[in-house]
Amino acid sequence: MKMRFVTHVLGMALLGVAMPIGAAFGQQDDASSNRPSEALKAFLRGYLNPQQKGEIEETTQITVVSVKTEGEAGEEQVVYVSGEGWCGTSGCTMLIVEPFQSSFKVLGNERGVQLPVYLLPVMKYGHPDIGVIVVGGGILEGYEAVLSFNGTNYPDNSALPPARKVKGIEGKRIITTTKHSVPLYK
Numbered sequence: 001m002k003m004r005f006v007t008h009v010l011g012m013a014l015l016g017v018a019m020p021i022g023a024a025f026g027q028q029d030d031a032s033s034n035r036p037s038e039a040l041k042a043f044l045r046g047y048l049n050p051q052q053k054g055e056i057e058e059t060t061q062i063t064v065v066s067v068k069t070e071g072e073a074g075e076e077q078v079v080y081v082s083g084e085g086w087c088g089t090s091g092c093t094m095l096i097v098e099p100f101q102s103s104f105k106v107l108g109n110e111r112g113v114q115l116p117v118y119l120l121p122v123m124k125y126g127h128p129d130i131g132v133i134v135v136g137g138g139i140l141e142g143y144e145a146v147l148s149f150n151g152t153n154y155p156d157n158s159a160l161p162p163a164r165k166v167k168g169i170e171g172k173r174i175i176t177t178t179k180h181s182v183p184l185y186k
Contacts, residue, residue: 036064043104059083061181065174067119070126082178090137096154108154112137120171125151131169134158144169
């Protein structure tokens with residue numbers, strides 16, 4: 001009787017430990033399931049389509065993930081923009097924005113980003129390094145590149161310095177698919 005009780009208690013304790021661990025690993029789903037705020041969507045509409053061209057509006061999708069920073073804002077959003085006019089052979093447009101006063105400020109406007117996008121553990125000037133894949137647009141042999149914040153902004157071209165070509169990005173995949181993207185104009 002005593003042995004059965006001990007076995008039962010140990011089993012419950014193990015289950016209590018294993019459940020949160022399993023749940024944490026289950027959350028490895030890419031962070032792109034974050035829903036952008038209406039304020040961010042309004043800012044992006046104005047920034048991406050200042051001329052209010054209807055054909056862009058219909059197809060534009062965004063995938064957004066928030067990442068922590070050590071800066072005043074405390075966070076920034078990595079926004080992967082896809083749809084007609086935003087993608088080419090080298091990938092799609094990626095913006096990095098942070099809250100600023102009552103709106104947002106663009107820290108990076110990267111064209112031609114292939115998925116996945118990585119969050120790296122290194123911080124520069126209080127902002128995390130971002131890892132991307134560079135291929136297409138004339139680059140036949142793909143490679144990985146690191147985008148580091150320089151105190152003002154991120155590089156605007158992952159294929160050119162100051163972006164750094166690296167082998168083996170080690171970081172968290174934060175955007176791996178556009179499957180969970182949301183329409184920017186709906």
